[in-house]
Amino acid sequence: xxxxxxxxxxxxxxxxxxLAPGTRLPPQxxxxxxxxxxxxxxxxxxxxLTRRGLVTGEVGRxxxxxxxxxxxxxxxxxxxxxxxxxxxxxxxxxxxxxxLSASLSAxxxxxxxxxxxxxxxxxxxxxxxxxxxxFFTRGGWSADPETVLFTxxxxxxxxxxxxxxxQPGDRIGVxxxxxxxxxxxxxxxxxxxxxxxxxxxxVHPDAIAQAHRDAPLRGLYLQSVLQSPLGCTMSAxxxxxxxxxxxxxxxxxxxxxxxxxxxxxxxxxALAPDRVILIDSLSKRVAPGLSLGFVASPPALVERLTRTIxxxxxxxxxxxxxLALHVMADGLAGRIGREKRADAAARHALAREMLxxxxxxxxxxxxxxxxxxxxxxxxxxYAAAAARNGVAVSPASAFAIGPAAxxxxxxxxxxxxxxxxxxxxxxxxxxxxxxxxxxxxx
Numbered sequence: 001x002x003x004x005x006x007x008x009x010x011x012x013x014x015x016x017x018x019l020a021p022g023t024r025l026p027p028q029x030x031x032x033x034x035x036x037x038x039x040x041x042x043x044x045x046x047x048x049l050t051r052r053g054l055v056t057g058e059v060g061r062x063x064x065x066x067x068x069x070x071x072x073x074x075x076x077x078x079x080x081x082x083x084x085x086x087x088x089x090x091x092x093x094x095x096x097x098x099x100l101s102a103s104l105s106a107x108x109x110x111x112x113x114x115x116x117x118x119x120x121x122x123x124x125x126x127x128x129x130x131x132x133x134x135f136f137t138r139g140g141w142s143a144d145p146e147t148v149l150f151t152x153x154x155x156x157x158x159x160x161x162x163x164x165x166x167q168p169g170d171r172i173g174v175x176x177x178x179x180x181x182x183x184x185x186x187x188x189x190x191x192x193x194x195x196x197x198x199x200x201x202x203v204h205p206d207a208i209a210q211a212h213r214d215a216p217l218r219g220l221y222l223q224s225v226l227q228s229p230l231g232c233t234m235s236a237x238x239x240x241x242x243x244x245x246x247x248x249x250x251x252x253x254x255x256x257x258x259x260x261x262x263x264x265x266x267x268x269x270a271l272a273p274d275r276v277i278l279i280d281s282l283s284k285r286v287a288p289g290l291s292l293g294f295v296a297s298p299p300a301l302v303e304r305l306t307r308t309i310x311x312x313x314x315x316x317x318x319x320x321x322x323l324a325l326h327v328m329a330d331g332l333a334g335r336i337g338r339e340k341r342a343d344a345a346a347r348h349a350l351a352r353e354m355l356x357x358x359x360x361x362x363x364x365x366x367x368x369x370x371x372x373x374x375x376x377x378x379x380x381x382y383a384a385a386a387a388r389n390g391v392a393v394s395p396a397s398a399f400a401i402g403p404a405a406x407x408x409x410x411x412x413x414x415x416x417x418x419x420x421x422x423x424x425x426x427x428x429x430x431x432x433x434x435x436x437x438x439x440x441x442x
Contacts, residue, residue: 001037003044007052010045014054014065022381023065025055056380056397057405064380066397084417084425087392089228089368090288091415093339100290103332107323116322122149122309123302124316128325135328136280136294138257139266143278143296149305150321151293154258154281156314158221159185161254161277164301164308165219166191173211173220175203177229177399177406179256182221195401196220200361202227202234205241212249219252224268226259229399229411230370231362233265243271252298254279261285261337262344262365274298277305282324284367285337292316292324340415341365347414347422354426358433367415373408374433383410385432391425 013019032042049055057063129145151157166172168190176195186193197207225233255268257280269276278296297305327333344367362369373382379395386393396406
């Protein structure tokens with residue numbers, strides 16, 4: 001029997017729930033014996049399931065059905081009877097809706113709406129670029145308004161930057177654990193993602209240099225602050241080292257700065273403005289439903305990025321752009337961002353208190369942290385057990401790049417649930433980690 005037919009059958013069992021997340025598949029020799037196929041065919045089946053992202057292999061543990069990866073920008077309903085969502089990194093403050101309603105009422109005037117109806121170019125207007133460059137400043141850095149472009153959302157800016165740097169078949173270096181949506185973007189663009197080793201300071205310069213020596217990279221995609229999923233932030237020395245490396249190897253980096261509003265660190269773009277495409281947005285800072293992608297380009301790449309944004313249909317819409325610029329200009333977006341700093345720090349402190357004694361890491365300013373699991377667990381089985389107990393978390397395999405086994409841990413997103421439900425969810429996770437699969441918190 002063809003290995004693809006067997007793989008399709010297992011994929012159907014997973015989709016139908018007949019094989020639950022965390023289920024351990026038999027060793028390949030046993031699988032081959034049970035199916036009456038050659039061991040080499042079984043090996044190809046397991047490789048195909050891994051390629052499709054349906055299973056994950058852990059050295060010394062076996063091969064497990066993966067928990068499904070939810071889209072990063074799709075919110076789980078937060079109801080009193082639903083899952084406690086510790087999967088998605090977004091936050092909505094209690095007064096946000098009322099404040100936004102008051103602020104945006106002026107945009108419902110006919111004159112304001114008429115001004116938002118015409119089509120928008122990637123560079124919009126000089127006034128829009130000046131407003132946005134002033135708003136997205138950080139650590140003393142601000143973009144030259146002449147280099148600012150807009151997309152519908154931050155992820156569209158990332159996709160446009162990747163498409164501008166690389167052709168199908170080219171390689172882009174990324175952190176070995178990274179934003180899951182980037183994996184789908186690269187697959188659609190035909191780009192190969194090259195995993196780069198991380199340490200407590202973020203991606204290691206030596207890993208970038210070695211990957212580039214192995215085969216030329218066309219660029220990098222990095223998160224320099226509050227990296228997701230690990231929550232690490234590059235030191236000033238690490239940022240300087242990477243800036244020097246970009247110049248030495250003639251590389252361009254896409255810097256994902258969507259979490260930068262939670263801290264004051266100078267971005268990598270400040271150290272290498274000719275070699276960094278900085279991407280920011282309002283999705284985390286304000287809300288996913290009021291999003292706008294902000295692209296600060298090196299001067300030499302503005303024209304290329306403009307064409308890529310236009311050809312990819314990634315240009316911002318007139319009304320979303322007008323709404324976003326309005327809340328930037330009247331100060332509301334900035335105030336919400338400042339309030340979220342305090343909210344993120346408080347939630348992170350609560351999480352560390354609730355998970356005391358477990359192996360957690362992450363910048364205390366972040367809306368997420370990383371939980372390394374006790375040896376008795378694997379990440380897929382833990383995520384499945386957490387879901388059975390009413391809590392949604394993201395296992396390492398959701399973020400992993402390449403064939404290597406991911407670390408045995410889960411990311412916990414802290415911003416979405418009300419504080420009381422966050423505490424309940426953390427208590428459940430602690431009990432599971434310490435007491436095993438049958439743990440239950442009353």
